[in-house]
Amino acid sequence: MTLISPMVDKDKTAERVRARIESGGRDPKDIGFRWLMLATLLFSLLVLAVLVVDVVGDSWSVLSSRLGDFLANPLRSRSDEAGVFTGLRGTFWIGIFVICLSFPIGIGAAIYLEEYATDSWFTRLVDVNIRNLAGVPSVVYGILGFTIFVGLLDGPFGEDGAFGKTTVAGGLTLAVLSLPVVIITSAEAIRAVPQSLREAGYGVGATKWEVVRNHVLPYAAPGILTGTLLSLARALGEAAPLILVGAIRGRLGSNAGFFELGQLREQFTAMPILITEYATKPGDDWVPVTAAAIVILLLVVLGFNAVAVLLRNRFEAKREGK
Amino acid sequence: MAAPVMPADPDLLAGNPKRRQKESIVKTVFAGAATTSLVISILIVGSLLWKAQSFVGDLISPPADALAETRDGMISLSNLWTEQWAPRFMQFDIKTLLVASVIVTVVAMAVAGPVGLGAAVYLSEYASPRVRRILKPILEVLAGIPSVVLGFFALRWIGPNIVQNLFDSAGNQSLLAAGLGVGLLTIPLVASISEDAMRSVPNALREASAGLGARKFTTSTRVVLPAAVSGLVAAFIVATSRAIGETMVVFLAAGGSGNSAQFTVNPLERGATMTAAMASQASGTDGTIVETAFNSLFFVGAVLFVITLTLNVIADRFVRRVRQQY
Amino acid sequence: MTEVRALNVDDTLSDDIVVDDNRVVMDVEDVSVYYGDFRAVRDVHMPVREHEITAMIGPSGCGKSTMLRSLNRMNDLIEGARVEGRITYQGIDLYGPKVDPVEVRRRIGMVFQKPNPFPKSIEENITFGPRIAGVPKSEFPELVERSLRSAAIWDEVKDRLKDSALGLSGGQQQRLCIARAIATTPDVLLMDEPCSALDPIATGRIEDLMQQLKDDYTIVIVTHNMQQAARVSDRCAFFTTEIDATNDRRTGQLVEYDRTDKIFSNPADERTENYVTGRFG
Amino acid sequence: MTEVRALNVDDTLSDDIVVDDNRVVMDVEDVSVYYGDFRAVRDVHMPVREHEITAMIGPSGCGKSTMLRSLNRMNDLIEGARVEGRITYQGIDLYGPKVDPVEVRRRIGMVFQKPNPFPKSIEENITFGPRIAGVPKSEFPELVERSLRSAAIWDEVKDRLKDSALGLSGGQQQRLCIARAIATTPDVLLMDEPCSALDPIATGRIEDLMQQLKDDYTIVIVTHNMQQAARVSDRCAFFTTEIDATNDRRTGQLVEYDRTDKIFSNPADERTENYVTGRFG
Amino acid sequence: GGSDDSSDGASGSGSADAGECGEGSISASGSSTVEPITTRAAELYEDVCGDIQITVDGPGTGDGFALFCTGETDISDASRQIKDSEAEECAANGIEYTELLVAFDGIAVLTNPNNSAVDCLSFVDLYALLGGESDGFDTWAAGSDLGAGLGSDVAPYPDAELFISAPGTESGTYDSFIEIVLEGVAEESQGEEAPAGFIRTDFAGNAADNVIIEGIAGNDTSLGWVGFAFAVENTDIVKTLAITEEPGGACVEPTIETIADSSYPVSRGLYIYVNNDKLTSNSALAPFVEFYLGDAYTEAVTEAFGPDAGYVPLPDDLKAETDAAFAGAAG
Numbered sequence A: 001m002t003l004i005s006p007m008v009d010k011d012k013t014a015e016r017v018r019a020r021i022e023s024g025g026r027d028p029k030d031i032g033f034r035w036l037m038l039a040t041l042l043f044s045l046l047v048l049a050v051l052v053v054d055v056v057g058d059s060w061s062v063l064s065s066r067l068g069d070f071l072a073n074p075l076r077s078r079s080d081e082a083g084v085f086t087g088l089r090g091t092f093w094i095g096i097f098v099i100c101l102s103f104p105i106g107i108g109a110a111i112y113l114e115e116y117a118t119d120s121w122f123t124r125l126v127d128v129n130i131r132n133l134a135g136v137p138s139v140v141y142g143i144l145g146f147t148i149f150v151g152l153l154d155g156p157f158g159e160d161g162a163f164g165k166t167t168v169a170g171g172l173t174l175a176v177l178s179l180p181v182v183i184i185t186s187a188e189a190i191r192a193v194p195q196s197l198r199e200a201g202y203g204v205g206a207t208k209w210e211v212v213r214n215h216v217l218p219y220a221a222p223g224i225l226t227g228t229l230l231s232l233a234r235a236l237g238e239a240a241p242l243i244l245v246g247a248i249r250g251r252l253g254s255n256a257g258f259f260e261l262g263q264l265r266e267q268f269t270a271m272p273i274l275i276t277e278y279a280t281k282p283g284d285d286w287v288p289v290t291a292a293a294i295v296i297l298l299l300v301v302l303g304f305n306a307v308a309v310l311l312r313n314r315f316e317a318k319r320e321g322k
Numbered sequence B: 001m002a003a004p005v006m007p008a009d010p011d012l013l014a015g016n017p018k019r020r021q022k023e024s025i026v027k028t029v030f031a032g033a034a035t036t037s038l039v040i041s042i043l044i045v046g047s048l049l050w051k052a053q054s055f056v057g058d059l060i061s062p063p064a065d066a067l068a069e070t071r072d073g074m075i076s077l078s079n080l081w082t083e084q085w086a087p088r089f090m091q092f093d094i095k096t097l098l099v100a101s102v103i104v105t106v107v108a109m110a111v112a113g114p115v116g117l118g119a120a121v122y123l124s125e126y127a128s129p130r131v132r133r134i135l136k137p138i139l140e141v142l143a144g145i146p147s148v149v150l151g152f153f154a155l156r157w158i159g160p161n162i163v164q165n166l167f168d169s170a171g172n173q174s175l176l177a178a179g180l181g182v183g184l185l186t187i188p189l190v191a192s193i194s195e196d197a198m199r200s201v202p203n204a205l206r207e208a209s210a211g212l213g214a215r216k217f218t219t220s221t222r223v224v225l226p227a228a229v230s231g232l233v234a235a236f237i238v239a240t241s242r243a244i245g246e247t248m249v250v251f252l253a254a255g256g257s258g259n260s261a262q263f264t265v266n267p268l269e270r271g272a273t274m275t276a277a278m279a280s281q282a283s284g285t286d287g288t289i290v291e292t293a294f295n296s297l298f299f300v301g302a303v304l305f306v307i308t309l310t311l312n313v314i315a316d317r318f319v320r321r322v323r324q325q326y
Numbered sequence C, D: 001m002t003e004v005r006a007l008n009v010d011d012t013l014s015d016d017i018v019v020d021d022n023r024v025v026m027d028v029e030d031v032s033v034y035y036g037d038f039r040a041v042r043d044v045h046m047p048v049r050e051h052e053i054t055a056m057i058g059p060s061g062c063g064k065s066t067m068l069r070s071l072n073r074m075n076d077l078i079e080g081a082r083v084e085g086r087i088t089y090q091g092i093d094l095y096g097p098k099v100d101p102v103e104v105r106r107r108i109g110m111v112f113q114k115p116n117p118f119p120k121s122i123e124e125n126i127t128f129g130p131r132i133a134g135v136p137k138s139e140f141p142e143l144v145e146r147s148l149r150s151a152a153i154w155d156e157v158k159d160r161l162k163d164s165a166l167g168l169s170g171g172q173q174q175r176l177c178i179a180r181a182i183a184t185t186p187d188v189l190l191m192d193e194p195c196s197a198l199d200p201i202a203t204g205r206i207e208d209l210m211q212q213l214k215d216d217y218t219i220v221i222v223t224h225n226m227q228q229a230a231r232v233s234d235r236c237a238f239f240t241t242e243i244d245a246t247n248d249r250r251t252g253q254l255v256e257y258d259r260t261d262k263i264f265s266n267p268a269d270e271r272t273e274n275y276v277t278g279r280f281g
Numbered sequence E: 001g002g003s004d005d006s007s008d009g010a011s012g013s014g015s016a017d018a019g020e021c022g023e024g025s026i027s028a029s030g031s032s033t034v035e036p037i038t039t040r041a042a043e044l045y046e047d048v049c050g051d052i053q054i055t056v057d058g059p060g061t062g063d064g065f066a067l068f069c070t071g072e073t074d075i076s077d078a079s080r081q082i083k084d085s086e087a088e089e090c091a092a093n094g095i096e097y098t099e100l101l102v103a104f105d106g107i108a109v110l111t112n113p114n115n116s117a118v119d120c121l122s123f124v125d126l127y128a129l130l131g132g133e134s135d136g137f138d139t140w141a142a143g144s145d146l147g148a149g150l151g152s153d154v155a156p157y158p159d160a161e162l163f164i165s166a167p168g169t170e171s172g173t174y175d176s177f178i179e180i181v182l183e184g185v186a187e188e189s190q191g192e193e194a195p196a197g198f199i200r201t202d203f204a205g206n207a208a209d210n211v212i213i214e215g216i217a218g219n220d221t222s223l224g225w226v227g228f229a230f231a232v233e234n235t236d237i238v239k240t241l242a243i244t245e246e247p248g249g250a251c252v253e254p255t256i257e258t259i260a261d262s263s264y265p266v267s268r269g270l271y272i273y274v275n276n277d278k279l280t281s282n283s284a285l286a287p288f289v290e291f292y293l294g295d296a297y298t299e300a301v302t303e304a305f306g307p308d309a310g311y312v313p314l315p316d317d318l319k320a321e322t323d324a325a326f327a328g329a330a331g
């Protein structure tokens, strides 16, 4: 009568059932696959470990014998005198530009997109635009820097003889380059703020800005910080756009101190450029110098990365634990 | 009878005008911030097109100084399709650069695709939360290794120790070595996006599969991977776009940094990708004092921009599809 | 008090209001709420009376939360949400041109399903609303105590006002949220399933608290739990969903709105009866 | 059938089984389940009888899902989850050393709270289980029809077997999930709140379906809805939570396990009575 | 070197007072070949006048002149003499300059040490293998007919892969090689117009000299050229070929001596061009150039790439001419 025509294993003697259930079966395919996947993961970690070990090994002769010198000396033509001072200084100032320009603008834009924007053609355009900007190759940002910041801003922001290829131009270029990533990661962090927190704020009669400032931003801060640090690290490691913007690979005359503002209008160099230069110098005695410069750049860049990732994990754990 | 409620003070709910004003100022400021991204796009497109069109214009009606650099005293659009990239000789064979870019990208994705995907499968499906908590951050930190560093590594280590060991005919620099370097660079990217895609597959599907007596292998390959396919495709495309746009590894390790390169389809040979051609054009111009030759930089930039933009738009489609699904 | 006639959604409510009932503080007249094109709930008439607890019940998705959130323009925050019809507070059209939704929410407070204290100190949770409304700082200590007392949680937290609110238990957090809502001196409190995340004991405390609060406030509560509606409310609105023939989507509607005892003992509509007797849901 | 004595959690169940009840197909003896250090539910005794529907009810967080998922080792998938005590199926200790959890899950199928069809065609959803179990392809057409018929959804989908399962309504999806579970020829079906995401009509259909299925299968169901438990189940286990004095966390426990009519009409424990009469939850 | 104290450039530990050093900053740009010499001189100058900021960039000789002739730089480094077109540009902008020959750079022609088939090549041979008419030759032997036709006494060349590892088109070394070695033979072979060009273009040039050298070292039958300074450092992994201008002439190995006395045929002069107006308007410039040609000269030229390798200093007579030219300009 019924729709059901049973297909239950009628022959379910306890023995048979026991035999099948207690087959214990670990499937070789299952185990093999697991190990294969693990191998790929370990492979990628291993290769990168080889890289780091190789570089650190190469750099050892420099780092162990003349670290202080190495940090204090500028771009030099002799491998036993060469250092990274001017590179670090340029990279520092580029970082300042990224922090001072792309962080506030990026976070502001993210707040606008997540909290204020209604679904309009403008919002959609900005949104699509930002995601596409994030995928534009860095060398293309170099073209932007070359035509706009070097070409057009030569007068107001460059000293004679700097041909517009100033720290300002380099800093602006990388600030612009990191902006989309800052916006995207900040927007993600803001999106992750529980709606209930916003509702709590609005529910007691707060305006949007009051909710954003008092509740959304503090809650999203770790996420925003993570995203911005990651984008900062990325910007500090970029060489291609700076090549187009004309970072110096020969001798940088500026002997301004690390924090002197005057150098903003002078020509500049940066760590990745200095590495490119050292890497293409002839002679084996440059290998340790290049490697040492790389170690220092890695310390800076991976340092920011690691701090960012740890921060995020810490806060995520905290949130989940709650 | 109804108690007709007399409206109270009509301004009872009018609120505080000062707070409203502040609100609108804040909103305007933030909207301005969001608008800067549009300005940047316009500037990028503008700066590319400005000189790129003057380059193409020069090919159509060549100026005298450009003609003087050629062998046969002829320049036309067909200079974009010869056998070599040598701006100095007004040889702008775009296919030389395109094919080199494709070779590097294919090699890179052949490495980063499977390895990144495998790493992602392990992290998402097999690793215990504790292991994932340790390994994922390491992978993410490694994603931050600057490309000059990998360029140096590809030049000094991958080239001699891997490529030249495997292939006798390979030189100290080759597209293959650069491709491998770019591949290493993109592994963390592929792994990270793929892992996100797989983790966004609802656990309910894994449970459904396990509940039907599927082993992990089956669940991973027959349920999770197919369900995440849009995200995986997106990861692959994003990584491809990144590989095409990668500059420093190729500049240092592919051997085309001298601003001249031959058309080749052999990954063991030297070559210049679009990005490397741009960087070498910008970093040394002794030979190309002719404006036309220098402007080829913008033309290549425009082509690169269009290619990566297309890839990103396609990738975005796939990402959207993932979002819609769950 | 005399019995009010069982309401029919097609009636105009104002005709049915009986004089010796409490004053109508909020009135919902012929309201439909849309999310974009989708009509989530339609044709609601529901006068809310002062110093009463009005409960909204009905199966999941029938638009109870949607309706409740329209009462203090909380739905403004949802992209595409739109109210048709008229909702008044003290006779003022809440959706009128001169109305500032921020002010509306200050006067018509809200308590949510999941306790959602700010991740700040207990004290700051209370003072946030008054602070942004411009209440002078000097009044805070008194205000904090008064609000926490009203929410019956003062004794439990008075020694740890500076501690994070997240350290409180779920029930305490929910009472803190009530205290926070009270601190902005609203006169209507909207509560969306305020007990559904709580255990029985905490639930009991909140229910007791509502009974105390109704002397000073007007309360509208959404609940899934019919027993709770029966226990605490004075008036009860039963919603259900029906397939909208035009677009094949389920639209919520008000089936019956009446005194609670009437709804539970002698409902006018068969659907209400089915629901309150547990035939489905 | 004679009445079984009301169970007390401290008794050993096997002593209480009355001969003319259905055969015990699964037995839960003195089981506690842990998540890491946290004991989610403790000391459960609960024999599951063939061709019966056994319902688990209780307030949120009391460990119903936890318990249910222990019955087919689904909890193995959760890091740190651990079972103490003995759970047997056909007399075999499910957590014994030689047991293959994959095979266990094939024989003890599961249907989840939210319908979770694979994002594939209806047909592929059904054939997924049999295919990995090595059933020859030639049997698929018949098997698909049989499973879908058993789950009372054949007529609705027979013309669109190749369409994506995601195009089905929630209720249809849930029946598809039941069909999918049936397709691996289990003899026990575990269902975790299978109707809570469904509307009343879909719920009704699933309840009818369960009644039909119990002729061939043994069903264990978790439900939040007491009316549902009362309507469909033969036997009912009531769980609640109590603060564990040692660590101040709530641990679930079995309060009472008995025939459903007994639980709802004449419970032995006061807590059960409070719960089933709607005093809380 | 005189600067092994860890001066970071800001210390200004000069022994001279501001009067001698002048005031201001100096910018030099131009040839990447000359850049190391000027850079080295500037580095040495730090010990004398540490406060003078000297920027040296090496985008290329042509780019250098472009900047120099619009008055943007004080010094232009050049690995060749200024072209007429560039000189016109300078004149148009009213820029007067002094040309100072500062050193010689030999260009070493290289092959792999394992390539024992060749030891000496003439310009004709190099043209047959690398000139405009050799486009597409992928073995040495392919150039045999061309070489023989032009009178080579070495042809036929070995039947082996011809792997070219050479500088990129942007470098001065590339230009010099064309100018010195190939141009003459090309015009002889193809006529004035040289329709096939002076140099084959079908190889990927490289910007990094060490990479060029590694390319030579990595292929048994490679051929290429590189600045002498880079080659002498690597004689263990590459083989420098002796060169003769005419087939059958004397084969000369590149050494410091043979380059300095011009007996090695593939060498060129390296120059700096100094803006005359700036010599007066920029008080820092003249003292620096004086230091460049004076105290720093030998060290800057010979140690530009470290103590063991370098460019070739001018013989005394030419050096005296340079000094005199500068003295004239500085007034």
Ligand SMILES: Nc1ncnc2c1ncn2[C@@H]1O[C@H](COP(=O)(O)OP(=O)(O)OP(=O)(O)O)[C@@H](O)[C@H]1O
Residues within 6 Å of the ligand: C035, C038, C040, C059, C060, C061, C062, C063, C064, C065, C066, C067, C078, C224, C250, C252
């Ligand atoms: N933000 C939104 N956008 C679009 N539709 C929505 C949104 N919020 C709710 N809805 C839809 O409106 C209808 C009513 O939802 P609402 O949340 O008001 O129901 P409810 O009665 O509160 O249900 P529950 O008892 O589950 O809380 C539902 O069909 C729901 O899917």
Ligand SMILES: Nc1ncnc2c1ncn2[C@@H]1O[C@H](COP(=O)(O)OP(=O)(O)OP(=O)(O)O)[C@@H](O)[C@H]1O
Residues within 6 Å of the ligand: D035, D038, D040, D059, D060, D061, D062, D063, D064, D065, D066, D067, D078, D224, D250, D252
């Ligand atoms: N994966 C997990 N890890 C740690 N604790 C868990 C996990 N899943 C559930 N718990 C905890 O175990 C206890 C029992 O949870 P369970 O989901 O079994 O309850 P439930 O009775 O099914 O509740 P509900 O009716 O809400 O579904 C709860 O305290 C819960 O927080």
Ligand SMILES: [Mg+2]
Residues within 6 Å of the ligand: C064, C065, C066, C192
């Ligand atoms: Mg709701």
Ligand SMILES: [Mg+2]
Residues within 6 Å of the ligand: D064, D065, D066, D192
């Ligand atoms: Mg559950």
